Amino acid sequence: MYHAIKEWGGTPFGFIDDVTITVxxxxxxxxKSLSNILEKCCNWAKSRMTKIDLGDKLGFIHFTKNVKPKDEKVQLTLPNGELREPQKEVKLLGITLNNLLDFKSHILNKINKARKAVGAIWHLGGVQKGMRGSAVRSLYIACVRPIVEYGLEIWHHKILKGEIHKLEVMQNMALRRIVGAYRTTPIAVLQRKLTIGILKKQAMEEWQEMYWNSSKDLWYHNITVESKCTDNLSKMVTGVIMKKDSRRILSNITQFRTGHGNFGAWFKKFGIEKDSYNCKCGELETVHHILVECPLLEEERKGLKRISPEMDMSTLLNSLTGLQEIVSFISAWRD
Known part of the structure; x- marks a missing residue:
């Protein structure tokens, strides 16, 4: 039939039972040409003891930048005499196409579906309880990213800043849930922890460049340096802590590395009322105070001193042995 359609003046392409004809x-x-071609296709199918579905799955659309009022009234005449008005959108192999071919509807639809999937994952792990971080991360990669990435090679060049922001928000939700991070935790730190890219690298070079060159870049990198995060952290956390330890431990590690968590200094910084912002010893409760200074934790701190006699924060928070010892310290301290 494809050869016949070409002879009738159309350009056919399709996949299995989905056939698209353009003129x-x-x-x-x-x-008029499409009406004529469609009638001939139905006759061709009838002569071979089959038929073409003219129901709701039959799409009809004009691709043009300037649709005149009179053009909107032009209707497609079906072989059965029924008149079909042109549609604003049609779906072709899972890609939503509109008159302008700007893919805006498709992008927003995929973002909304991805957000729903993230919302479902959201219920599987909180800050203290739930599935292990490695399991939640696998769910995100397997169930959320494919939704957004489908057909990316076709539409990525049409993505706008507002849509990029929505993609960022969706991924940020997932990143925080994976490691049990607080909402104020800098996203750049979590991205380094998990090495998760939201979209296929080869198709998103422009998006990456725009994101990392934004005004947020300097602020993010300053926080990253302050938190002493390095690229090695991805192997440490995802490879060891996320698979071995509970969500509670993973969340606490994230809090200690970023300073955003259940600490008096954090509550004070964000103006959250609390009976006291101080440690039991009377000093302001910070990550540095808990790990290095608090006199009430000398016994729990012995393991940390074996790793770094000088109690160097960079060594403790930025090495595999240091993080493993901090896991033991947190268990003793929280209990």
Missing amino acids: EGKIEENT
């Missing part, structure tokens, strides 16, 4: 020219002439 070029003026809208009124194109519509």
